[in-house]
Amino acid sequence: MLHFPNHSNDSSVHKNTDFVKQYTMPVLREGATWYIEFYAFDPAENKLRRKRIKINRIKNTKKRRAYARDVMKRISQQLSEGWNPWLEQDCSNLMTIQEVLNSYEAYIDKMYNSGNYRKLTYVGYKSYIKNLREYIKDLAPIYYLYQFDKGYITRFLDHIFVERDNGARTRNNYLSWLAVLSGWCVGHNYLQYRPTDGITFIDKRYMKKQREIIPLPIVKRIHEWVSENDPHFLLACQLLYNCFIRPVEMTRLKIGMINIKECTITIPADASKNHVTMVVTLPKKVIMTARDLGIFEHEASCYIFSNMLRPGWKMIDTVVFRHHWEKVRKALGFRKEYQFYSLKDTGITEMLEKNIASITVRDQARHSSLSITELYTHHIDKANPKLLNWEGSL
DSSP states (O other): OOOOOOOOOOOGGGOOGGGGGGBOOEEEOSSSEEEEEEEEEEETTEEEEEEEEETTTTTSHHHHHHHHHHHHHHHHHHHTOOOTTSSOOOOOTBBBHHHHHHHHHHHHHHHHHHHHHHHHHHHHHHHHHHHHIIIIISSOOOBGGGGGHHHHHHHHHHHIIIIOOOOOOHHHHHHHEEEEHHHHHTTTTTTTOTTTTTTOOGGGOOOOSSOOOHHHHHHHHHHHHHHHHOOHHHHHHHHHHHHHOHHHHHHOBBBBGGGTTTTEEEOOOTTTSSSSSSEEOOOOHHHHHHHHTTGGGHHHHHHSSSSGGGBBBOOOOOOHHHHHHHHHHHHHHHTTTTTHHHHHHHHHHHHHHTTTHHHHHHHHOOOOOOHHHHGGGGGGOSOHHHHHHHOOOO
């Protein structure tokens, strides 16, 4: 009797996939029905499974045996090269899903340690991998990479979106990452095509932002509370509100990037989200806050925000800003939709409401186009006094 070890109980088998390439040599069975018989491992059933090919259509016995020899020779060659009759694709480079995820995880670790991935990107990818591993282990077990197909990915996305009750944006973020992972597999010849092809994103028109514009009275309360209780965080809030410098960029800012005389700060390409060196205007009130905090008394090569949000030599994580923001939110009791990054949206909106030219706001926000800046104008619900007495030619 043919026997094959159960890989679910034998941990040593998980080290490779050689067993899936097991087969028996084809033989000819003569009788009432003539057929070629051989066994090959079927991953779906986790055992060697018999394959039969009938050849009764060849009438002459001599020709039938000659035909069988040719077919068996061809099958033997294909089996030796990795062909498996129970799989849709060649299994010569068959990989387990865990082997692939381990290799991919090592790859993104290297990319992050080499400075090619930002920490936010790296942490996100690690989280996606963790959740995919848990789904594979606990909810929808698969063993081989070929099982990681379009249907499986679709079910995983439904799990993230429906069962875990996440938003459309989160579901789309997972799909973007899965497309990256699939492309990496194709590039390493583990897959012939990306299984994410044909899976669509949820239209952005149906996606609601989790953060909201902060009403100006609440902004003033934030300013008062932070000025008194967390003055170094005030500087971070002002840089986000007035200069639109993103939190991840703030973690990379150094004192020497500030030009006090010109009232500017230069954000170099390696610190900028857009990978372009740009100069941003520092309003005088922001300069004064930095001066009052003694920022310029430290060496130019110090980070503006380090431990305790004070100047220092250690780069911090953006999560520090969120922790400080949560203290403010709890102290003032405003809603969770008013997030730290909402200050940037609110600052842009206030500038546009106060008739600062869109192109000026665009340059300060470092938007790639004016159309992006003007997306914020939908928050404005007041009549522009400059247009009330406008008399055009028509």
